[in-house]
Amino acid sequence: MTHRLAVLISGSGTNLQALIDAIQAGTLPAQIVCVLSNRPDAGGLARAREHGLATLEINHRDYASREAFDQSMIDALDPFAPETLVLAGFMRILTTTFVQHYAGRLLNIHPSLLPRYPGLNTHQRALDAGDTEHGCSIHFVTDELDGGPLVAQARVPVHANDTPATLSKRVQASEHLLYPQVLAWRADGRLRLTDHGVELDGQTLPEQGYQWHHPDLADRPAGTQRQR
Ligand code: GAR
Numbered sequence: 001m002t003h004r005l006a007v008l009i010s011g012s013g014t015n016l017q018a019l020i021d022a023i024q025a026g027t028l029p030a031q032i033v034c035v036l037s038n039r040p041d042a043g044g045l046a047r048a049r050e051h052g053l054a055t056l057e058i059n060h061r062d063y064a065s066r067e068a069f070d071q072s073m074i075d076a077l078d079p080f081a082p083e084t085l086v087l088a089g090f091m092r093i094l095t096t097t098f099v100q101h102y103a104g105r106l107l108n109i110h111p112s113l114l115p116r117y118p119g120l121n122t123h124q125r126a127l128d129a130g131d132t133e134h135g136c137s138i139h140f141v142t143d144e145l146d147g148g149p150l151v152a153q154a155r156v157p158v159h160a161n162d163t164p165a166t167l168s169k170r171v172q173a174s175e176h177l178l179y180p181q182v183l184a185w186r187a188d189g190r191l192r193l194t195d196h197g198v199e200l201d202g203q204t205l206p207e208q209g210y211q212w213h214h215p216d217l218a219d220r221p222a223g224t225q226r227q228r
Pocket of ligand 1: 009010011012013014015016044088089090091109110111119136172175
């Protein structure tokens with residue numbers, strides 16, 4: 001039995017696509033049991049359908065409260081018996097009820113090197129700060145927005161002529177490498193959340209999580225200063 005993933009999206013689903021591709025390539029020993037979107041028009045739903053995946057559309061606008069919306073998601077997801085829930089561009093803040101229901105099974109990807117830039121507009125904020133380095137983070141989800149224990153980070157350089165769009169593209173490329181890798185650890189039973197923090201192969205990871213250096217992401221020498 002391969003590891004059962006439920007993927008939650010709100011948008012174009014390029015991370016979802018990276019997972020589908022990794023499963024097809026045999027590098028992610030998992031199956032996507034369902035794809036849930038809170039937006040009926042999310043591009044990722046079309047990707048899911050193209051690949052014959054079960055889809056769930058649960059529009060948050062149909063619910064009077066966050067609690068009711070989240071309970072409806074739980075009711076829809078649980079019959080699929082997901083072992084890991086993958087937030088992949090899911091743009092709703094989750095209630096404590098939801099987070100606790102899936103404690104230790106809920107992962108999120110965020111487009112910054114947390115704890116820098118939780119929330120929105122991360123690429124613009126990194127540019128405004130003159131950062132020479134940016135990237136993405138994967139973390140277990142807790143009640144604190146973008147604040148749960150870090151599993152892994154991938155770093156990319158910031159170029160002098162970057163715009164939020166060019167930087168976003170580079171960060172997304174790093175996301176598409178990092179998420180399949182982290183989920184492969186999960187699928188192989190190597191990654192878990194304990195009372196002491198995040199464990200990979202029985203070792204507690206440092207606070208910033210595993211630092212992923214992929215050769216494709218290092219396109220200039222480390223330490224080069226960005227001209228502002
Ligand atoms: C990704 O860049 C992801 O990090 C971000 O949304 C994008 C979704 O892209 N998530 C957040 O900002 C969550 N706070 P995708 O739909 O193409 O995978």
